[in-house]
Amino acid sequence: MYELFFQQFNEKVPLTAEEQETIKTFLTPKKLRKKQYLLQEGDICKYIAFVEKGALKSYVIDEAGTERITQFALEGWTISDLYSFLTGEPATYLIDAIEDAELVLISKAAHEELLQQVPKYETYIRLQITGAYIALQRRLTSIISLPIEERYKNLTTLYPTIVQRVPQHMIASYMGLTPETLSRVRGRVTGRK
Known part of the structure; x- marks a missing residue:
């Protein structure tokens, strides 16, 4: 476990063996079965999830009861309700597994501690959030203009x-x-x- 997580991390921000071992102590492995929830609407999002294996989706249920998917996450991608994770407010998204999945979870406490202990983790997270924002902006532009x-x-x-x-x-x-x-x-x- 954690192979793909560290492969992707090292591609963006190379780690020493010591830094990698430090980060590993803050990670939690999790397996989900197909259709099992990682997060339900109204719960507090406690984790950022990195997908080692499988596929997940993030979505809302509209007033008519229709599922509206906002994000997919396959191997090498992260998924979370970032607003809920960062603010502690109830989640607006649901996240569940499309396929059986193996995840690497980073809790809020682990995230905060890693930001303090491992400067390269902060760089990695900044790059992840920047990439996610660019993808979101690209998707929004596509929806309204194409x-x-x-x-x-x-x-x-x-x-x-x-x-x-x-x-x-x-x-x-x-x-x-x-x-x-x-x-x-x-x-x-x-x-x-």
Whole structure:
């Protein structure tokens, strides 16, 4: 456990063996079964989760009871309700496993301690949050300015693994479409009639 976590960490911010061992003492492994919750709406988000294996989704349930997916997380990605994690306020998102998953969890207390003890951890977190903000800004711009077909092409180009592993109805939810509309969009993009 922790191999992919440290591989990704070291790609962004190289660690000494001592720093890696220090960080390891603050990490908690967790396994989730498919459809098992990591976080439910209204709970306080206590962890940042790094996906070693599997796939998760973050979502809200709208007034009509429809699931609206806001994020996917596959191997090498992190997922959390960052607002709840940082403020201690109740979570607005639900997070559960699309596939059986193996996670590396960092608790709020561990996060705060690592920020103090390991300066490279702070650098790594800053890079992670910056990357997440850029992805969010890119997605928002896409939603408000691009036709649906272009949004789908961008998704398949930027995240081909998501399209291969995640059920189409979930991709439709992520894109704000019905599964039927997504099917028509996919047909137009691939040239099917």
